[in-house]
Amino acid sequence: MLHRESGFYKTDYKSDMGLYRLPISRFAAFGMLVLFFAVAPLVLSEYHLTLLSLVAIAVVGALGLNILLGYTGQLSIGHAAFMSVGAYTAANLANNFDLPFLITLPAGGLMAAAVGVMVGVPSLRIKGVYLAIATLAAQFIIEWIINHSPSISGGVQASIEVDRPTLLGVKLDQPAELYYFLLIVAVIAIIATQNLIRSRIGRAFIAIRDQDIAAEIIGISVFKYKLYAFAISSFYAGVTGVLYTYYLGIASYEQFQLGVSIDYLAMIIIGGLGSVLGSVLGAFFVTLLPIGIRLAMEEIGTRFVEHDVLAQVISQLRQILFGVLIIVFLIVEPDGLNRLWINIRNYFRVWPFSY
Amino acid sequence: MRLLTTLGAAAIVASSIAGTASAKDIIIGMMCDRTGPTSVTGTALCPGYHDYINLVNSKGGVMGNKLVAHEIDHEYKVPPAVEAYQTYKAEGAVLVSPYGTPMVYALVQKMREDKIPGTSAGFGSAAAGNGERYPYMFPIAASYWSQAAAAVQFAKDKLGGSLKGKKIAYIYYDNPAGREGLPVLEKLAPKEGFEYREFAVPPPGIEMGPQVLDITRRYRADFVIAQLFGRAPSVALKEFKRAGFPLEKIVGFVWAGSEGDIQAAGGWEAAEGYNTIQFAGVGSDYPVLQEIRDMYKANGSEDPSAMKYTAYYNRGVFQAAVHVAAIENAVKAKGGSGDITGENVRDGFYEIKDFTLGGLLPPLEITRQDHEGGGWVRIFKVGKTGYVAETDWFRAFRPEVVELLAEEEKAK
Numbered sequence: 110m111l112h113r114e115s116g117f118y119k120t121d122y123k124s125d126m127g128l129y130r131l132p133i134s135r136f137a138a139f140g141m142l143v144l145f146f147a148v149a150p151l152v153l154s155e156y157h158l159t160l161l162s163l164v165a166i167a168v169v170g171a172l173g174l175n176i177l178l179g180y181t182g183q184l185s186i187g188h189a190a191f192m193s194v195g196a197y198t199a200a201n202l203a204n205n206f207d208l209p210f211l212i213t214l215p216a217g218g219l220m221a222a223a224v225g226v227m228v229g230v231p232s233l234r235i236k237g238v239y240l241a242i243a244t245l246a247a248q249f250i251i252e253w254i255i256n257h258s259p260s261i262s263g264g265v266q267a268s269i270e271v272d273r274p275t276l277l278g279v280k281l282d283q284p285a286e287l288y289y290f291l292l293i294v295a296v297i298a299i300i301a302t303q304n305l306i307r308s309r310i311g312r313a314f315i316a317i318r319d320q321d322i323a324a325e326i327i328g329i330s331v332f333k334y335k336l337y338a339f340a341i342s343s344f345y346a347g348v349t350g351v352l353y354t355y356y357l358g359i360a361s362y363e364q365f366q367l368g369v370s371i372d373y374l375a376m377i378i379i380g381g382l383g384s385v386l387g388s389v390l391g392a393f394f395v396t397l398l399p400i401g402i403r404l405a406m407e408e409i410g411t412r413f414v415e416h417d418v419l420a421q422v423i424s425q426l427r428q429i430l431f432g433v434l435i436i437v438f439l440i441v442e443p444d445g446l447n448r449l450w451i452n453i454r455n456y457f458r459v460w461p462f463s464y
Numbered sequence: 465m466r467l468l469t470t471l472g473a474a475a476i477v478a479s480s481i482a483g484t485a486s487a488k489d490i491i492i493g494m495m496c497d498r499t500g501p502t503s504v505t506g507t508a509l510c511p512g513y514h515d516y517i518n519l520v521n522s523k524g525g526v527m528g529n530k531l532v533a534h535e536i537d538h539e540y541k542v543p544p545a546v547e548a549y550q551t552y553k554a555e556g557a558v559l560v561s562p563y564g565t566p567m568v569y570a571l572v573q574k575m576r577e578d579k580i581p582g583t584s585a586g587f588g589s590a591a592a593g594n595g596e597r598y599p600y601m602f603p604i605a606a607s608y609w610s611q612a613a614a615a616v617q618f619a620k621d622k623l624g625g626s627l628k629g630k631k632i633a634y635i636y637y638d639n640p641a642g643r644e645g646l647p648v649l650e651k652l653a654p655k656e657g658f659e660y661r662e663f664a665v666p667p668p669g670i671e672m673g674p675q676v677l678d679i680t681r682r683y684r685a686d687f688v689i690a691q692l693f694g695r696a697p698s699v700a701l702k703e704f705k706r707a708g709f710p711l712e713k714i715v716g717f718v719w720a721g722s723e724g725d726i727q728a729a730g731g732w733e734a735a736e737g738y739n740t741i742q743f744a745g746v747g748s749d750y751p752v753l754q755e756i757r758d759m760y761k762a763n764g765s766e767d768p769s770a771m772k773y774t775a776y777y778n779r780g781v782f783q784a785a786v787h788v789a790a791i792e793n794a795v796k797a798k799g800g801s802g803d804i805t806g807e808n809v810r811d812g813f814y815e816i817k818d819f820t821l822g823g824l825l826p827p828l829e830i831t832r833q834d835h836e837g838g839g840w841v842r843i844f845k846v847g848k849t850g851y852v853a854e855t856d857w858f859r860a861f862r863p864e865v866v867e868l869l870a871e872e873e874k875a876k
Contacts, residue, residue: 159550163543256639266589267640268569282577357542358573363566363639364542368501372541400547403536417514417533424498424537 126307145292155284160397162284165291166352167392169298171376172385173345178374179383180306181338182318183232186370187244188346190251191228193365195221195347197261200269200360210274210355214294217351218344224251225343229336236321248367255362268361271354291352298345302385305341314338318383379435381447390446398434402427489530490795490802492517492787493552493560495567500539501694502564504724508773510535512780513561515756515768516788522759526792529802533784538563542570553578558794558809559787565641568592568601575600580806581790581813585783586718586743590644590865591872593836600806602813602835604786604828605743608691608717609865610839612645614741615715616652617860618843619687622713627658633685635675635700637693638664645691645717651864661685669696676703688714697721698728701735711737715843718743722775726846738846739854744782744824746774746844746851751822752781774851782825789816826857839865 119125129135149161174188195217202213231243255262263269273282274290281290305311313334316324325331354360372395380391403423410419442449494513497506517533525531534555536548545567552560560575560582562568568588575582576599583602584592590607592598606614620627634649636642642664649660661683663675669692679685688709690700697720704714721740729735740746748771757767770777793812794804813830820827826840839859844851 154554156550156554160547163546167543266591266644268589270573273573353542357546357570359569361566361569364570368541396543399544417511417518417535420496420510420514420535420537421498424496424539427537428499428539 128303128307142296145296146289150285150288158284158288160400162288162291162356164392164396165288165295166349166356167373167376167396168295168389169345169352170349170373171380171388171392172298172302173342173349174373175377175380175382175384175388176302176305176314176345177338177342179377179381179387180311180318181314181335181342182321183229183335183338184237184241185228185244185339185342186241186367186374187228187246187248187251188342188373189365189367189369190248191221191225191343191346192350192353192369193255193360193362194224194251194343195350196354196360196365197255197263197269197350197362198347199351200263200271200354201261203271204263204269210276210290210351214348214351217354218347221347221350222340222344225339225346226336228343229339232335232339233332245367248370252362252366262362263360268359268363270359273358274355287356291356294348294352298348299385299389302388306385310334310337315383375435377445379438379445381445384445384447386450387445387447390450394446399427399431402430402434489532490526490791490804491552491555491557492531492533492791493549493555493557494533494535495545495548495561495563496535496537497540497563498537500537500541502540504722505719505776506537506563508722508770508776509780509783511768511770512777513784514780515759516752516781516784519752519756519759520784520788526788526802527795527800529795531788531791538567540564540567542566546570546574549574553580558804558806559583559791561783561787563587565589572598572601578806579810581810583783583786585779585786589640590836591869593834593839594869594873595830595832595835597873598835600810602830602837604783604813604830604835604837606718606741606839606841606859607836607865608641608644609648609868610836610859611717611741611841612648612689612691613652613839613861613865614841614843614859615645615689615717616649616656616658617858618715618739618855619689620656623686627656630658630686631683632658632660633663633679633683633688634660634691635663635665635672635679635688636691637669637696638666641693642691645689647868648861648865649689651868652861655864665692665696665700669694670699672696672699673703676700676707676709680704680707680709686713690714690716690720692716692720695728697725701725701729701738705730705734711735711846712739715739715741717741718841721844721846723773724776732846732849735846736848739843740775740846740851741841741843742775743826743841744779745842746778748774750778750824752785752824753778756781778824781821785819785821785825786813786816786828789819838862 177183177185198220199213199217202208202216228244228247232240235243256267273280281287313329316329317331317334321331353364376391376395377388379394381387406423496510497503498510514533517531521530538544538548545562549560549571560580562571562582562584565587568584581600581602583604585605588603590609592601593603593607619632623630634645646662653660663679665672665675679688692700697716704711718741726732726735760767790809790812793815794808795802797808798804814832816828816830819825828837830837840857842857843854845854
C-alpha cells in the first residue's frame with residue numbers, strides 16, 4: 110500500500126522551523142543536486158552547459174532582487190548598477206593585486222553592499238514608485254561614475270579584461286569547470302537565501318513588507334532592517350557582477366545598463382515575488398524562453414521558407430511571442446511560476462481523489 | 465486540462481532546446497540586432513549580409529561549397545550573444561560575426577580559446593586592431609582612431625591645407641566609444657598646430673542645444689568632428705543648422721551618417737553639406753548591388769526594401785564580402801574542400817588582396833599585426849538627393865595611429 114501524507118502536521122517548534130517541510134522536499138532537493146552536479150555535465154553538450162551557466166548567474170541576481178522586492182517590499186530598478194560595482198571591484202582586485210576569486214568574489218559583493226546601503230538610505234523616507242525613481246537615479250549615477258573614472262574603469266574604454274578564475278592552481282577555462290564554478294555559487298546563494306528567510310532577519314523583512322508601521326510597533330527596527338535588505342540584495346547583485354566578469358572574461362559597464370535591471374525585475378515577477386523557487390524558475394524562464402521560441406520557430410519555419418527570409422520574421426515574432434507569453438503566464442497565474450508549480454504539486458498530491 | 469496545456473507547452477519548448485541544427489555546409493555564425501536599441505542598423509545591415517551570401521550561393525557557392533549564414537538576433541544583449549556563439553560553435557561555424565561592442569568584448573576571449581575567427585566592423589576598441597594581442601578578432605574596418613585621424617586630415621584639406629591656429633570642436637556621445645577619438649586629437653594637435661576642445665553629449669543624446677551654442681558662439685570652432693550614435697546625429701544636425709553653422713564644416717563618424725539619420729534631420733536638402741565618414745561605400749551605384757538586384761529580378765521579386773538604406777545595407781554586403789573572401793582563401797588553401805577550420809579562415813583573412821567589389825570596399829590589407837586592414841575610410845557629403853563622394857579611399861596620419869596602438873599595448 111502506497112502511503113501518502115495528508116497535510117502538514119508538526120508537533121514541535123523544531124520541525125516547524127525545519128528547512129524541509131516534508132520528507133519529499135528533502136529527496137527532491139537531493140535529486141536536483143545530483144541532477145545538476147553529476148548528471149548534467151556528463152549528459153549535456155557545451156552549448157547546453159553554457160545555457161545552464163547563464164541561468165546560474167541569473168539565479169544569483171534574481172535571488173538578490175527578490176530579497177529586496179519580494180521579501181522586504183522595496184522596489185529597486187538599480188540592480189544592474191550594483192552588479193557593475195561588484196564586477197569592477199573584482200576586476201580591479203584581480204588585475205592589480207592578483208587576488209584569486211575566493212577573495213574577489215566576496216569583495217565584489219561587499220563593495221556592492223556598501224554602495225547598496227548608501228542607495229538604500231532614501232528608502233527610509235520613501236516607498237513604492239518614489240523609491241523606484243531614487244534607485245533609478247542610483248543606476249545612472251553609478252554608471253556615470255564608472256564611465257568617468259579611469260581609476261575604476263581601467264581607462265578610456267571603461268572595460269577591464271580579466272583572466273579566467275583559478276582554483277588550486279587549475280585554471281577554470283573549460284565549459285564544465287566554469288559551469289561547476291557558477292553552479293556552486295548559485296547553490297550557496299539558494300541555500301543562504303532559504304535560510305535567511307527563515308531567520309529573524311528574514312521574518313523582519315517580511316513584516317516590513319506586509320506592514321511597516323505594524324512591524325515597527327512589534328519592535329522591529331525598520332531603519333536597520335531596510336538597510337540590511339539593501340545590503341544583502343546588493344551583495345547578491347555584486348556577486349552576480351563578479352560571476353559575469355569571470356564568465357565573460359571582461360568587466361564592462363555596458364553589460365549592466367538599465368535594461369538588465371528590468372530583465373531581473375521581469376525574472377522575479379514572472380517567477381514569483383517572495384519565493385526562492387520563484388527566483389530560480391524566473392531566471393530559467395527569462396533566460397531560456399527567448400531561445401526556446403527561436404529554436405521552435407527555426408525548427409518549424411525552415412520547413413517552409415529559407416533561413417534568411419525567416420530571420421527577418423523570427424526576431425520580430427520572438428519579441429511579440431515573448432511579451433505575449435509573459436502576459437499569458439501572469440494572467441493564468443498572477444503570483445508567478447512559483448504559484449503555478451505549487452498548484453501542480455497540490456493537484457498531484459491528492460490525485461486521483463481530487464474531491 | 466489547463467494544466468496539461470501548460471505542461472505540453474513546456475515540453476515543446478524543452479524539446480526544441482534539446483534539438484540542435486545539423487548541416488554539412490560552411491557555416492557562418494552571424495549575430496544581428498533587428499530588435500533592441502540598435503535595430504535601425506540591424507534591419508538594413510542583416511538583409512545586405514544575407515543577400516550577398518545568397519548571391520554567392522546562386523553562383524555555386526565557394527568553389528562548390530554552399531554557405532550558410534545562421535542569423536541569431538541577440539537584441540544587443542550580452543547573454544543571448546553568448547548563447548548564440550555557443551550555438552554557432554556547436555554547429556561547427558568557421559567564422560562568427562559578433563555584433564556590438566559589449567558582445568565583442570564578451571566573446572573575444574572565448575573565440576581565441578576556441579580558435580574561431582570573427583569580425584567586428586565598426587565596434588570594439590581601436591586596440592582590437594592589434595592582431596598579435598587578439599589573433600582571432602578582425603575589426604576589418606577603420607577604428608575610431610583611424611576615423612579621427614581621417615577627420616583631422618579632412619578638416620585640414622577643407623580649411624586650406626593647414627590647421628595652424630585653427631579650432632576644432634569634438635562633440636561626442638558620452639560613452640567609451642564616444643571618447644575614443646580623443647587620444648588621436650591629443651596627439652595630432654601639437655603636430656598640426658590646431659587647438660581642440662571636447663563637448664560631451666550625455667546619453668541618450670537627444671538634447672544638445674547648449675553644446676552646439678557653445679561650439680558655434682563661444683568657442684567659435686572652425687571645424688566640428690562629431691562622434692555620435694543613435695538619435696544624436698540628427699539632433700546635432702538640426703541644432704547646428706539652427707545655429708547657422710555651415711554643415712560643410714562638420715564631419716561625422718561612421719555611425720552618424722546613414723540615410724536614417726539624414727531623414728531624421730529633415731531630409732537631404734536640410735542636411736545638405738554634412739560630411740560623413742564611411743568604411744563601406746554608400747549609394748547604390750556598385751556592380752555587386754546590381755548583381756543582387758538582378759538576382760531578385762530573376763526570382764521574380766522586387767528589390768528588398770532594406771536596399772534603400774545604403775549606408776547600413778552596404779555594410780552588410782561589405783562584411784559578407786570580406787567573410788566570403790576569407791573563406792574562399794581558406795577553401796583554396798585546402799584545394800577546394802569545404803572541410804575547413806576556424807584557423808584556416810583566419811589565415812584566409814591575411815590572403816585578401818585586391819578585392820574591392822568595384823569600389824564598395826576599401827583596398828584592405830590585413831596583416832598579422834594589423835587586423836584593421838589599414839584604416840581606410842571614404843568621406844561622402846550629403847547632396848541634394850543623395851550621397852556625393854568627397855574623397856577617394858584614403859587614410860591619414862597612419863604612423864601616429866600605429867604609435868598609439870603601441871602605447872596602448874605597453875600600458876597593458
